[in-house]
Amino acid sequence: MHDVLPEQVSSWRRLEATCRRVLDAYGYREIRLPVVEHSELFERSIGDTSDIVAKEMYTFADRNDERLTLRPEGTAGCVRAVLEHGLLNEGPQRLWYLGPMFRYEKPQKGRFRQFHQIGAEAFGFPGPDVDAELILMSARLWRELGLDGLTLEINNLGQAEARQRYRAVLVEYFSGHMGQLDADSRERLHRNPLRILDSKNPAMQSLIQGAPTLDQHLDAASARDFDQLREILDANSVRYRVNPRLVRGLDYYNGTVFEWLTDQLGAQSAVCAGGRYDELIIASGGKPAPAVGFAMGLERLIELAARSAGSAVDSPHAYLIAAAPQAQARIMQLAEQLRDRVPGLRLVLNCGGGSFKSQFKKADRSGAAFALVLGETELQNGSIGFKPLRGPGEQQDLPLDQVVAELARHVAG
Numbered sequence: 001m002h003d004v005l006p007e008q009v010s011s012w013r014r015l016e017a018t019c020r021r022v023l024d025a026y027g028y029r030e031i032r033l034p035v036v037e038h039s040e041l042f043e044r045s046i047g048d049t050s051d052i053v054a055k056e057m058y059t060f061a062d063r064n065d066e067r068l069t070l071r072p073e074g075t076a077g078c079v080r081a082v083l084e085h086g087l088l089n090e091g092p093q094r095l096w097y098l099g100p101m102f103r104y105e106k107p108q109k110g111r112f113r114q115f116h117q118i119g120a121e122a123f124g125f126p127g128p129d130v131d132a133e134l135i136l137m138s139a140r141l142w143r144e145l146g147l148d149g150l151t152l153e154i155n156n157l158g159q160a161e162a163r164q165r166y167r168a169v170l171v172e173y174f175s176g177h178m179g180q181l182d183a184d185s186r187e188r189l190h191r192n193p194l195r196i197l198d199s200k201n202p203a204m205q206s207l208i209q210g211a212p213t214l215d216q217h218l219d220a221a222s223a224r225d226f227d228q229l230r231e232i233l234d235a236n237s238v239r240y241r242v243n244p245r246l247v248r249g250l251d252y253y254n255g256t257v258f259e260w261l262t263d264q265l266g267a268q269s270a271v272c273a274g275g276r277y278d279e280l281i282i283a284s285g286g287k288p289a290p291a292v293g294f295a296m297g298l299e300r301l302i303e304l305a306a307r308s309a310g311s312a313v314d315s316p317h318a319y320l321i322a323a324a325p326q327a328q329a330r331i332m333q334l335a336e337q338l339r340d341r342v343p344g345l346r347l348v349l350n351c352g353g354g355s356f357k358s359q360f361k362k363a364d365r366s367g368a369a370f371a372l373v374l375g376e377t378e379l380q381n382g383s384i385g386f387k388p389l390r391g392p393g394e395q396q397d398l399p400l401d402q403v404v405a406e407l408a409r410h411v412a413g
Contacts, residue, residue: 315367323375
């Protein structure tokens with residue numbers, strides 16, 4: 001678990017603002033979910049054969065001996081909130097959320113035990129069009145963030161009966177190679193053999209590559225939906241690869257699943273992933289309703305964005321200096337006037353005193369574009385000293401209205 005320092009927060013805010021703008025453009029509304037939930041919510045929804053539940057959840061007993069868990073992902077809590085508050089009674093819902101998630105990960109590059117996700121979930125939409133919408137929305141986000149080189153993989157897991165038939169085929173296949181299965185795969189063999197396909201064990205990859213694929217056992221309705229999804233993506237020039245072994249790491253998925261991958265972050269290749277989970281609504285106690293969503297890891301997107309464009313810091317636009325003792329009473333008033341009149345202005349007021357020279361050094365170190373000076377002469381003339389710090393130009397004494405106009409032009413530009 002790590003701190004996000006002030007010089008890093010600028011990049012986070014830009015990413016979050018871009019995500020908000022794109023999600024708003026598609027009609028998704030923000031929902032804010034608790035960080036702590038009852039443990040059974042995740043055990044029931046994610047599945048007890050998943051690595052998240054079996055190995056990675058932070059679970060504890062509170063003072064009433066209730067088992068609680070720091071949320072390891074957002075979908076289960078979002079489903080709970082939708083059902084608990086009867087949101088589907090109002091009609092289909094497009095929702096999104098932002099916040100920290102917690103998993104007891106093995107420490108390695110790109111893996112954090114507290115990490116942050118933005119998730120989008122759509123409830124009550126039965127066709128493949130909303131699956132495609134989520135993929136198109138994420139593709140637009142990459143464009144607006146200036147991220148290159150992301151590749152899309154898609155698959156369809158089919159409906160319950162088709163998956164049951166496929167499970168039997170997988171059990172037969174892997175049972176014939178018991179000596180090559182690791183401990184986790186042997187445990188999953190009869191509980192959820194699809195999870196074996198998600199194994200990252202290098203020693204098992206050739207065995208997994210030889211396994212029968214789900215597309216050979218897909219039900220007709222799912223195959224039709226998958227064809228329609230691909231038609232929409234093709235029509236919108238979204239490039240993708242069908243990966244018949246893509247199953248995702250959570251047990252609640254059915255139908256469409258997808259992942260956006262990068263080769264720039266080492267082993268941590270997935271930056272956004274999701275899919276359809278119609279059966280989770282029923283498993284959570286609700287009436288049958290279609291549902292689909294995705295989640296993206298902000299730490300990985302921040303790193304990708306920094307590689308693409310470099311990191312940026314939100315330096316102040318101006319630094320306000322008191323060049324005479326008698327200016328102290330007026331300088332606070334001036335700072336508030338400027339903030340009132342220039343929306344979005346980042347103005348730093350020198351506090352703690354200091355000589356005129358030391359205040360200018362602080363102004364320069366702050367990264368501000370301009371120094372604003374209020375001294376004896378300026379007080380007498382009713383003006384403000386205006387000096388560019390990042391480009392050519394001498395200090396000028398300007399009236400307040402002209403300073404406001406100069407700062408407004410800089411903030412807008």
